[in-house]
Amino acid sequence: MFSVDRKDFGPNFVFGAATAAYQIEGGQTDGRGTAIWDTFSATPGNVKNAESGLIACDHYHRWPGDLDLIRDGGFDGYRFSLSWPRLIPDGTGTVNDQGVAFYDRLIDGMLERGIKPFATLYHWDLPSPLQDKGGWMNRDIAGWFADYAALVAHKFGDRLAATATINEPWCVAFLSHFQGIHAPGYRDVRAAARAMHHVLLAHGTAIDALRAEGAKNLGIVLNLEKSEPASDKPADIEAANLGDAIFNRWYLGGVFKGQYPDELTSILAPYLPRDWQKDMPIISRPLDWVGINYYTRGLYRASPETPIFPIAKAEGTLEANDLGWEIYPQGLTDLLVRVSTEYTKVPIYVTENGMSEDNDERRVAYYDAHLQAVNAAQKQGADVRGYFAWSLLDNYEWAEGYSSRFGIVHVDYKTQQRTPKGSYRAFQGMLHNTR
Numbered sequence: 001m002f003s004v005d006r007k008d009f010g011p012n013f014v015f016g017a018a019t020a021a022y023q024i025e026g027g028q029t030d031g032r033g034t035a036i037w038d039t040f041s042a043t044p045g046n047v048k049n050a051e052s053g054l055i056a057c058d059h060y061h062r063w064p065g066d067l068d069l070i071r072d073g074g075f076d077g078y079r080f081s082l083s084w085p086r087l088i089p090d091g092t093g094t095v096n097d098q099g100v101a102f103y104d105r106l107i108d109g110m111l112e113r114g115i116k117p118f119a120t121l122y123h124w125d126l127p128s129p130l131q132d133k134g135g136w137m138n139r140d141i142a143g144w145f146a147d148y149a150a151l152v153a154h155k156f157g158d159r160l161a162a163t164a165t166i167n168e169p170w171c172v173a174f175l176s177h178f179q180g181i182h183a184p185g186y187r188d189v190r191a192a193a194r195a196m197h198h199v200l201l202a203h204g205t206a207i208d209a210l211r212a213e214g215a216k217n218l219g220i221v222l223n224l225e226k227s228e229p230a231s232d233k234p235a236d237i238e239a240a241n242l243g244d245a246i247f248n249r250w251y252l253g254g255v256f257k258g259q260y261p262d263e264l265t266s267i268l269a270p271y272l273p274r275d276w277q278k279d280m281p282i283i284s285r286p287l288d289w290v291g292i293n294y295y296t297r298g299l300y301r302a303s304p305e306t307p308i309f310p311i312a313k314a315e316g317t318l319e320a321n322d323l324g325w326e327i328y329p330q331g332l333t334d335l336l337v338r339v340s341t342e343y344t345k346v347p348i349y350v351t352e353n354g355m356s357e358d359n360d361e362r363r364v365a366y367y368d369a370h371l372q373a374v375n376a377a378q379k380q381g382a383d384v385r386g387y388f389a390w391s392l393l394d395n396y397e398w399a400e401g402y403s404s405r406f407g408i409v410h411v412d413y414k415t416q417q418r419t420p421k422g423s424y425r426a427f428q429g430m431l432h433n434t435r
Helices: 036-042 059-072 097-112 141-159 169-177 189-212 234-257 262-268 276-283 329-342 360-379 422-431
Strands: 014-018 077-081 116-122 162-167 218-223 226-229 289-293 297-302 311-313 348-352 384-390 409-412 417-420
Touching: 014 116, 014 348, 059 097, 059 417, 077 384, 097 116, 097 141, 116 141, 141 162, 141 189, 162 169, 162 189, 162 289, 169 189, 169 218, 169 234, 189 218, 189 234, 189 262, 189 276, 218 234, 218 348, 226 234, 226 329, 234 262, 234 276, 234 297, 234 311, 289 329, 329 348, 329 360, 360 384, 360 422, 417 422
Parallel strands: 014 077, 014 384, 077 116, 116 162, 162 218, 218 289, 226 297, 289 348, 348 384
Antiparallel strands: 297 311, 409 417
């Protein structure tokens, strides 16, 4: 059980669970188009065991039972993503009516169970035909994404409690275009620089499109890390500052201040789109809330021999999950306070937080410590309005395939049997009958 109580967070605090379309849905037979993760996962060496999201958790067919789990757990909200290729198979043009019908059923099912729908437009499943045109490297994606956003607002907006444009733009851009770890798997600084800018430009154009359709309560979801130096050496402190610029300040500064960090634009200047500065008013459109995904810290050391970015991650000494991510609850408190004092006064939601781990007792302890961290941030003045556990279900964990389990509900992938874990019961014990 948890050491915190629901009432500790305030009367209107939203507790929820989170998932993403490609990681759980499957259901790729009813008109859904191809996504970049379908082809990336089919390429040898990209994903453990060459596993894909073809079936995943079969949520496409099993969604009523999954929504029952959310309701029975006492959760107020469900953070889910819509699949762009399910709704518009080619990314632009013809709409897939079967895809629209699926999300109609899903959203109505949430409302019937008293669950608030928190939708995310993009959680990494870019339609392949748009990748053929350059994907996030192509400035035209700002228009393609705005049209998709307008469709979502028109079809579903009146039933959504909140809508986020992009999930984790650092992953969309840097992890996927510079480090090459996620789809589309580029390792190219020019590709990365353009994706880093265009993903935020598309966010801004989507905000405009959503508002034009009358959508309310709009935000973006940023993944942030607590960037720290590996030592007190000036070179390591400088390395941590650059790491913070790459991971945190590019996105926070762009969205909330209309400016990128100078130490990063000076490096990326040869690779950024021409006249990128003119896009900053669109990128920094006013928002109603911001989501923060938090898992761990980044420990940095200077690495002069590394081209482009002369930094490297150092190995930490803290307890870690089974992916090697250090467990650092204080980092969540620090980030929540930092965002609320340095960047914005809009409400903050912790939109993802969780632990990849087979030992669920450790997961319970992880959640308990991070819930305490959220409460500590509130006491320091951060306007935190909600917390979403990642993830409701064990699911397809991208390049890790099915080897990594974040779920508070166990999934047997052979039978699709769902079994609540102790972490689910811990949330249920805190939340049940107090909604």
